Amino acid sequence: MARKTIDLRGEVVAITGGARGIGLATATRLTRLGATVAIGDIDEPRVKAAGEDLGLTVHSRLDVTDPRSFEEFLDRVERELGPLDVLVNNAGIMPVGQLTDEPDEVTRRILDINVFGVIVGSRLAARRMAPRRRGHVINIASLAGETFLPGLATYSGSKAAVVGFTESARRELRRSGVCFSAVLPTFTDTELSAGTPGTRGMRNAAPEDIAEAIAALITKPRPEVRVTRAAGLMSASQRYLPRRVNDAVFRLGGMYEAFTSKVDTEHRRAYEERARATR
Template identity: 75%
Template sequence: MNSRTRQELRGKVVAITGGARGIGLATATRLHRLGAAVAIGDIDAPRVKAAGEELGLAMHGELDVTDSRSFTEFLDQVERELGPIDVLVNNAGIMPVGPVAQEPDTVSKRILDINVYGVILGSKLAVRRMLPRRSGHIINLASLAGETFLPGLATYCGSKAAVIGFTEAARREHRGTGVRFSAVLPTFTDTELAAGTQGARGMRNATPEAVAEAVLSLIVRPRPQVRVTPASGAMSMSQRFMTIPVADFLLRAFGMHDAFTTKVDTEHRRAYESRARGDETS
């Protein structure tokens, strides 16, 4: 990382949702070490407190991204303690897996509430603060699953497709205002979300650090989208030029037709599924 990049990041106020673990924590760690003023929020109050204290962050707190009051209070606290928010990273998300016919309505709603409404709510609350200053950047964590549709992840894929569409429309809407919108589309990443599942045959999962690096690259050089990893991103983009039968054939060839249905290690995944589905604090 060159000195110019460090200079650009130093003192920037960055708020990250879902910051207690996984991609959110990796992003907070990377930006904090480069001199950004980082705040993390998470629904898991003990975990976010421990993560914030371990990193030495100036601000960390409990945050329910599905609750307007909670989100507003979190952003208010960030601005009181750190200053006007330069970047909001809407990272919080969940990924329960399994056949859609067996998915309880409460789980479907929870996925949409966190993955879609949480992103829209955070974006609206942040952009209202940024527009008067004509400056700010909202980075939304989507997924390659939002453009590569997989059995066993129907609601999750739908939620991430919604994030991609929302972010791109908001980006166009705010062109010329000084407020930027970007989306990060990771492949399956080595976090708890992917516990007990296998990635695409012959393709490597992303690491949380690689996704954090992608977020960093957007802050330094804003652009509409970035895909992680490059190989998975290229494969995902190529499908738009394929016929449906060819795309379906490749899905099977890469072993993704049953990776989130019959090939899931349910015991290895049990703790994450319980938390993601709301059986315990997530």
């Protein structure tokens, strides 16, 4: 994605899941563009190291499934940096595998982090922003939330929920001064996609591609953006095509096996253990 000249000086931005991947790339990009950035992440040592590397004032442990933890994080952001302008709900996990093999605790964990965490963060942020009639909540969904992939049934469902929630919240708060946007990335070269082949004939996104899209959204809000453009067009076209055509596209792209039989389980082991860990 070509980079535009963007000036975010004065914007206070909080990012969840900011210790690695898309969250860290976004924090890096927005900091370079002049924004005042805070990051939170469940991995306390990693978020501390990332925050110190970027020279951030606020970098702290954040459990997005705990409303008290989320509120304390936003309280600290506003106490030390000023009123919150933008919240990027980025934290998420993507365990892969057959639905029939998925333990209940993993299902619950996906929904708690990917859906409940987004709803909690959006609500807490909107409560702070609406009285000022200014603010922007950006929720990171996924193209998997509209392409519905084998091996990612619960994850796809969670991201579809984020898309639906974000659009509903956008409409509900349209006169409040608070903007809501959903970002739908294709498979991105982070730990979430480790050991998976992606879509045949389509490139994965880089975390920096998503970061650039988020920066552009802050300066010019839109309800929804898909990244990459090619993957987004292919995903959006599905709703207009007969099911048998979509199924054929899935087969040609190797998507029936990408998150089932074609997964390199050894390459993915470390991520899966962390993503599936219960606290």
